[in-house]
Amino acid sequence: MTDDLPEMRASDAERERIAEVLRDALAEGRLGLEEFQERLDSAYAARTRGELVPLVRDLPQHPSGDSAVSGFEGGGSEPAPSTGRRRRWTERIGGAATSRWGVGVMGGFGRKGQWTVPRVFTALGIMGGGEIDLRDARFEDREVVIRCFALMGGMSVTVPPGLGVEVRGIGVMGGFDASGSVAGDPDAPRVVITGFTVMGGVGVVKKLPREEKKQLRDERRAQRELERRGEEESGERVRRPEIDKPHGAAGGWGHGGSGAHGSHGGTHGGDEGKSL
Known part of the structure; x- marks a missing residue:
């Protein structure tokens, strides 16, 4: 990121690209609906690139914080916004x-x-x-x-x-x-x-x-459901050995019970010998 980036005027294409990043973050559950709306409003109100950078800096797909706008540096035509949710x-x-x-x-x-x-x-x-x-x-x-x-x-x-x-x-x-x-x-x-x-x-x-807001909300709900199922499956794998351990202990008690039963049989056999 260059030193003059914060003072450089932002273009409409750059604002829209930041908006697309925020929409993807909402769909993935990385942003709440209220925070997403606040950042989206800030993106469209931004006058410089420096105002756009903080809006995506904490998103994992943009670790440097300025990659969403730095791609416009060096001249040439500005890339079009993402077509993932582009309106017809x-x-x-x-x-x-x-x-x-x-x-x-x-x-x-x-x-x-x-x-x-x-x-x-x-x-x-x-x-x-x-x-x-x-x-x-x-x-x-x-x-x-x-x-x-x-x-x-x-x-x-x-x-x-x-x-x-x-x-x-x-x-x-x-x-x-x-x-x-x-x-x-x-x-x-x-x-x-x-x-x-x-x-x-x-x-x-x-x-x-x-409709688009509902779609994003549904995608976020589905993402949460997948994460919840993944956590439950992970928890089941952790708990399964704990369930097996008491079962093994119970088996040990049963085996011990068989031993006691065998001792009882031996004692009974001794009594019969005395009776004879």
Whole structure:
């Protein structure tokens, strides 16, 4: 690792590669779900390579701590993220929009699950807000615009890792979460979040899709089950000689009992001799 690595700006591909390492660690049971989510958020918020290194330093497949990012040094094109869980974005582009508006007046609205985002979606919140979840959504076109207008309210846009996001709204006594902007995967849709807020705000949250999170949880549960069975089998091998030892002792007592029985027979035979 070079001395200038901590100050070198991190690229989107490097952030995604770190994210893939963290997902694999979660699937193997090396990270808890809460710690994984914290590290994942830190990975996507990192501005330099030096901020990425500590996120994987304690993982056994990366003993040096910087191998996940050091591979990008020396020029050349950056390698693509691992394809183990790579999303098929092309399958999620196209189709008729299912909703074009979201309104929350002194209340809230939600758009989540499997819905199709239109080319332009308009969200309005007055003393209220809304939740726009894009993790399982389809997209009418490769680039869509989400316009958020909020007065004394707020909105949350949840995006999956790899999705391209650009935040460029204006806030008065409030604001838009510009840290949510990310280039995303080369074949991923691009979402532009814009609009205007007064005494309100629009936040961008990165989370794994529910199905992917469930898959990781199931893999982790299966890994734990394998480890538990391995521990039980190892314990059985250790305990088996201990079980055999009392059985051998019992056999010794039985043999001794036979000896006593033989002595008893000999005594009985002596009595019979006297009787004669």
